[in-house]
Amino acid sequence: MLKVNKYIYLIIAFIAFLAFLNPILSSSLPDGLEKVAETKNFINKAQDSFSIFEDYSLPINNELLSRGAAGLLGAIILYLLLLKIGKILSKN
Amino acid sequence: MHIPDGFLDLKTCVTTYLLSGAALSYGINKLKNNFSEKNIPILGILGAFIFAAQMINIPIGFGTSGHLMGGVLAMLVLGPWSASLIITSILVIQSVFFMDGGILALGANVLNMALIQVWAGYFIYNFLTKINFSDKLRIVITGLSATVISAVFTALELSFSNIVNLNFILAAMVGWHTIIGLMEGIITMLVLSYLKKTVSTQFELAYQKEGVKDA
Numbered sequence: 001m002l003k004v005n006k007y008i009y010l011i012i013a014f015i016a017f018l019a020f021l022n023p024i025l026s027s028s029l030p031d032g033l034e035k036v037a038e039t040k041n042f043i044n045k046a047q048d049s050f051s052i053f054e055d056y057s058l059p060i061n062n063e064l065l066s067r068g069a070a071g072l073l074g075a076i077i078l079y080l081l082l083l084k085i086g087k088i089l090s091k092n
Numbered sequence: 093m094h095i096p097d098g099f100l101d102l103k104t105c106v107t108t109y110l111l112s113g114a115a116l117s118y119g120i121n122k123l124k125n126n127f128s129e130k131n132i133p134i135l136g137i138l139g140a141f142i143f144a145a146q147m148i149n150i151p152i153g154f155g156t157s158g159h160l161m162g163g164v165l166a167m168l169v170l171g172p173w174s175a176s177l178i179i180t181s182i183l184v185i186q187s188v189f190f191m192d193g194g195i196l197a198l199g200a201n202v203l204n205m206a207l208i209q210v211w212a213g214y215f216i217y218n219f220l221t222k223i224n225f226s227d228k229l230r231i232v233i234t235g236l237s238a239t240v241i242s243a244v245f246t247a248l249e250l251s252f253s254n255i256v257n258l259n260f261i262l263a264a265m266v267g268w269h270t271i272i273g274l275m276e277g278i279i280t281m282l283v284l285s286y287l288k289k290t291v292s293t294q295f296e297l298a299y300q301k302e303g304v305k306d307a
Contacts, residue, residue, distance in 0.1 A: 007290035011137060018144040027149040029157040032268035033093045033246060039264065042256050047098035051191035056147065071147050074185060075140040081181055082139040086132035089123050 019071035022056070023064050093161065093246055093269070094186065095201055097194025101253040108249065109199030115207050116180060119173040122306075131170060134295060138166055139178045146182065150275060158272030161205050161242070164213035164235045165280045168299040169287065172214040172306055179206035200249050204242045213238035218303040228281050231299075235277030236270070243269035 030038060037043040053070060060066040142162035149157035166175035183201050186192035193201045217234040247265040251258035287297060298304045
């Protein structure tokens with residue numbers, strides 16, 4: 001394992017900052033593909049697919065908190081998932 | 093650039109699932125023989141960072157925004173197969189938990205962002221190491237061109253699905269993703285400069301070796 005580097009705490013704090021404050025930091029403008037789909041008139045073909053939550057929001061009765069918590073939850077799930085995958089890979 | 097469900101037809105969804113699945117299973121086998129235990133915490137932290145960064149859409153002007161894709165960043169830190177694995181994991185979680193990118197379109201999103209962007213970046217970066225100029229510029233050019241190539245593949249899949257003619261969207265996709273790609277390149281360069289200053293004494297970043305190795 002890596003020796004704990006003091007910068008790692010800063011990096012983790014920065015990730016938590018981005019993930020939790022995403023509803024404030026993120027622009028709601030369409031991204032490149034959405035913009036092309038709008039201008040070329042196929043955006044209406046988009047369909048909702050199955051997912052556990054609706055977009056980046058957890059069932060909490062406060063929009064900022066709901067989206068912030070979704071960001072944090074996603075980042076934590078990814079960290080744990082990749083740690084698990086890394087452990088499986090390094091066993092072989 | 094996450095494709096939602098409804099944009100791609102069944103044959104494109106199936107084809108891209110098969111291509112991505114085959115490429116990833118080859119890559120995972122390759123990683124099994126080469127993956128070092130000391131990379132595990134970096135794999136997790138990088139995944140969490142790219143997921144969080146992908147949530148932040150940055151305005152690029154003209155009523156449009158873009159966010160970091162992160163494949164080139166992950167490739168330059170851990171190598172291409174680890175990067176493909178990280179971006180695939182992010183795309184799966186985004187799709188299954190948060191409806192960002194369709195479930196049927198997941199194979200195409202993995203192909204474009206976890207494979208094409210990463211591997212285009214890998215070949216471009218290694219090619220550019222043969223030319224003698226600043227590493228920072230090399231990283232920006234790699235991020236930019238890999239993002240544009242990934243956008244071209246997205247346009248090809250849309251036209252392959254007969255949703256829209258390729259000639260009709262190619263210029264627009266390339267145009268927007270040139271600006272988004274420039275942002276990708278600059279953010280990638282800034283993050284790598286930070287990591288080089290802070291963690292590279294304990295952890296050798298993949299791009300600090302003579303060109304990035306493939307596993």
